Amino acid sequence: MFGMAADSSPPPFRTRVLALVRAVPRGRVSSYGDIAALAGSPRAARGVGAALQGLGDDTDVPWWRVVNRSGRLTIPADHGLRVLQRTLLERERVRFTPGGEVDMERHRWGGPGEVA
DNA sequence: ACGGTGACGAGAT
DNA sequence: TATCTCGCCACCG
Numbered sequence: 001m002f003g004m005a006a007d008s009s010p011p012p013f014r015t016r017v018l019a020l021v022r023a024v025p026r027g028r029v030s031s032y033g034d035i036a037a038l039a040g041s042p043r044a045a046r047g048v049g050a051a052l053q054g055l056g057d058d059t060d061v062p063w064w065r066v067v068n069r070s071g072r073l074t075i076p077a078d079h080g081l082r083v084l085q086r087t088l089l090e091r092e093r094v095r096f097t098p099g100g101e102v103d104m105e106r107h108r109w110g111g112p113g114e115v116a
Numbered sequence: 117a118c119g120g121t122g123a124c125g126a127g128a129t
Numbered sequence: 130t131a132t133c134t135c136g137c138c139a140c141c142g
Contacts, residue, residue, distance in 0.1 A: 126136095
């Protein structure tokens with residue numbers, strides 16, 4: 001079974017991040033920090049952003065379900081994806097506050113304090 | 117292999 | 130309460 005396990009290096013951070021993001025259910029969101037923590041590197045929130053940026057167009061990964069800790073959509077307008085993210089989230093019935101942030105209390109998925 | 121970059125987050129002002 | 134600054138860590142050229 002594990003005959004080829006000579007190389008037991010942990011999967012690259014990015015791989016774990018993508019797997020986790022893929023696990024975020026439709027209509028729910030997670031934060032860069034939570035994904036990082038779930039990936040085993042609580043301090044690598046920025047790394048998560050970098051990993052998602054490296055997605056490219058080959059997106060089976062619901063990158064739009066990842067927002068910052070406050071529910072804010074932090075993708076620079078330059079990428080042009082910021083607006084798309086908002087659209088995709090609303091399409092999943094995600095509620096936004098008047099300030100334009102995702103209602104995290106309502107949609108936050110995963111994270112340390114999620115389950116008791 | 118090295119160094120710069122930043123889609124974060126928490127603390128300080 | 131709103132901003133600004135600093136530290137962290139993975140990605141990319």
